[in-house]
Amino acid sequence: MTLLSHLHRRAATVKPGEDSPFAxxxxxxxxxxxxxxxxxxxxxxxxxxxxxxxxxxxxxxSGNAMPAGSTLQMEPLSTVIFYSGM
Structure with a gap:
């Protein structure tokens, strides 16, 4: 189980109104x-x-150059990071 998976499962157990760092x-x-x-x-x-x-x-x-305004489908439990070179 990944850390993100663990955090997401824990967050799913928080009830409305319950105080928790996962709320x-x-x-x-x-x-x-x-x-x-x-x-x-x-x-x-x-x-x-x-x-x-x-x-x-x-x-x-990934190292891929991505054109401005294009759409990228993000899979579950994934992260993308773009750098503009500014």
Whole structure:
């Protein structure tokens, strides 16, 4: 079991109104910082369409250059990181 899988299973056991560090976790997140765009799919079952940032750039984990505005299908429990070269 991966760490993301463990966290997602634990988050699924939190009941509404219950206080927990796992409460309020989403299935996907996108963060931007200093020329990097990071997208995380936390779901174990759902795929998400992620639109490549307008700056385009290289996806750092695969090394593939991705054109700006193209759509990338993110598999469950996956992460993509783009660097704009700024």
């Amino acid at each position: 309020g976790r989403g299935d996907s997140y996108v963060m931007r910082y200093a020329g990097y765009t990071i997208a995380v799919n936390m779901s174990e079952t759902k795929r998400f369409a992620f639109q490549v940032p307008q700056h385009g750039g290289n996806e750092l984990l």
